[in-house]
Amino acid sequence: MSNLLEQAPWKGKLYNGQWQTASQVRDVIEPATLEPITQTGIASADDVLTACHQAQQAQKEWAAVPPREKSTLFLKAADYLDQNFDELSMIIARETGGIVPKGQHEVREVATILRLAAGLAMQPTGYTLATDINKQSYAQRIPLGVIGVISPFNFPFILSTRSVAPALALGNAVVSKPDPQTPMTGGYLLALALEYAGFPKGIYQVVPGDADAGAALCEAPEVAMVAFTGSTAAGRKVGETCGRNLKKVALELGGKSSLIILEDADLELAASNVAWGTYMHQGQICMASGRVLVHESIADQLIAKMAEKASHLPVGNPATEQVALGPLINERQLQRVHSIVEDAVKAGAKLEAGGSYEKLFYKPTVLSGVKPGMRAFDEEIFGPVATIVTFKTDEEAIALATQTEYGLAGAVISPDVARAKKIGSQLHVGLLHINDQTVNDECNNPFGGCGASGNGQGVCGPNDLDTYTHWQWVTEKSAPPKYPF
The missing domain is CATH 3.40.605.10 (Aldehyde Dehydrogenase; Chain A, domain 1)
Incomplete structure (x- = not known):
């Protein structure tokens, strides 16, 4: 000690x-x-x-x-x-x-x-x-x-x-x-x-x-x-x-920050960004990637990669074990996270990985088929849950990302930087990242959001x-x- x-x-x-x-x-x-x-x-x-x-x-x-x-x-x-x-x-x-x-x-x-x-x-x-x-x-x-x-x-x-x-x-x-x-x-x-x-x-x-x-x-x-x-x-x-x-x-x-992944994104890099943005510190971060908006043409591939990552990320006591995720802060927060996951599945989302827990250790979770109106889409989860939402066009991605009262962070991943910046410019957020996920802070940057954030x-x-x-x-x-x- x-x-x-x-x-x-x-x-x-x-x-x-x-x-x-x-x-x-x-x-x-x-x-x-x-x-x-x-x-x-x-x-x-x-x-x-x-x-x-x-x-x-x-x-x-x-x-x-x-x-x-x-x-x-x-x-x-x-x-x-x-x-x-x-x-x-x-x-x-x-x-x-x-x-x-x-x-x-x-x-x-x-x-x-x-x-x-x-x-x-x-x-x-x-x-x-x-x-x-x-x-x-x-x-x-x-x-x-x-x-x-x-x-x-x-x-x-x-x-x-x-x-x-x-x-x-x-x-x-x-x-x-x-x-x-x-x-x-x-x-x-x-x-x-x-x-x-x-x-x-x-x-x-x-x-x-x-x-x-x-x-x-x-x-x-x-x-x-x-x-x-x-x-x-x-x-x-x-x-x-x-x-x-x-x-x-x-x-x-709080926040419900969107990470937008366009169809030309490198899938390995995209999956790495999603995992970091959703699972870092068990998702207990205000700027976590609370919505993962993925172009429908690459959604199945990305979901498969995310399910594989989630199933292999170790969860346990961070002070005594080599783990990627530790426990949630308390029982009340754990039960809230679990209820959001269960409600999403009942509403038609698919549980691709995780969705279970032991004590305060919640397994990294992947939900696909998440849609507006589900708690997993609307609410800040503050837990290790990747919510996958698909879109067809840039305009639809922007509409989904801005369908929230929050305005903390947003991110867009694409090798077409000009296109990504054009999308990003239409997100009403205080923190914007092109070709990165949403969890970023460097101490010397202005940090804050608008709306309910x-x-x-x-x-x-x-x-x-x-x-x-x-x-x-x-x-x-x-x-x-x-x-x-």
Whole structure:
């Protein structure tokens, strides 16, 4: 067992720059074994409000820290991740149910995000504006104050840090509420890195909790903005509360992303892309390839290749076995996935592979003959299910891909890049990939969707300066002017 899990500085604790004893505790269950892996504090609504007040007090001094000093702290935090790479990767794999390479990916990406934040802290934040010769006029970006971050269970390290790091770099304090199923990956591992680096007490608070804790974060008067990643249903509630309280909000929500495969596509490459886009992390990814739209002339061949891949992909405990897929996050999610598969078969779809499970391990599944009106076509599954839909023309493919309230990702595969781009340009999505599948993110790109996938605010890359600051216009004169009255 790892030293960190043995030491468990978070056991029964919340974090405000120090480990504070919580009034409520909860076991963290390892999905692969269904056994407790550790125990952490659980925040009540009052705990969240206290954290927001403490963050507001700490933010004023943090905003005044020179940029070069901020930058150095982020670089040191990234070094901590490098130094503890293997241990942190295994903790993430065990807590989230992902394979070890998925845990390694999260650690690498978060280290990159921290180094990007180090650079962001040094960037110019304003413009000198044209004005009268005897006056200086400029616009500058200044911190919002306290940012609330609510992150999900699937890629918690990345999906929390991608907001926490730039928000801190730009002079804000952050109160982070990770999913209570993954509090280590969603908050406490970053706390260890920031603590090691020497970040001031109070500017980063970790308060894992349930819906009441999230509601308190959205209601807290100290919080100027909430960055939320999660389901569309929960995102609507967050958006409603933030709107009522006149708070800025960034919503990164669910998706039903289409991967379109044209008849001239290389079948081996296409099948590889489908498998990755649908089975990566058991399909528990917002930008998963939720609809595989295949030209009818190659559908049978692709289905056969997908069924073969699905039948040979090993499923098991990622911490102890060489597997491609681990467990789903909990029993409720597993039963939802299975009910969608069963409903599709009853409605006329054909089960080509999978469709069964043991404990939380759901076998990679292939459904062919999926049509609009089936839950497998309409709903975000969040499980390892490839839903194959056929089309005859480019226009039909576009119509099928856009027959959804979501607008997160889309992809088109064809050696005819011009044709693929023409199709892609008609998909109403925030993330578009030509000759790739839909699961892509590089940390320095704007990430977000439209429609039921988000409010188009976006996070990461060129979005960060706008997202976590607000404009302030400043004018300066050597003496006040004399006005007519």
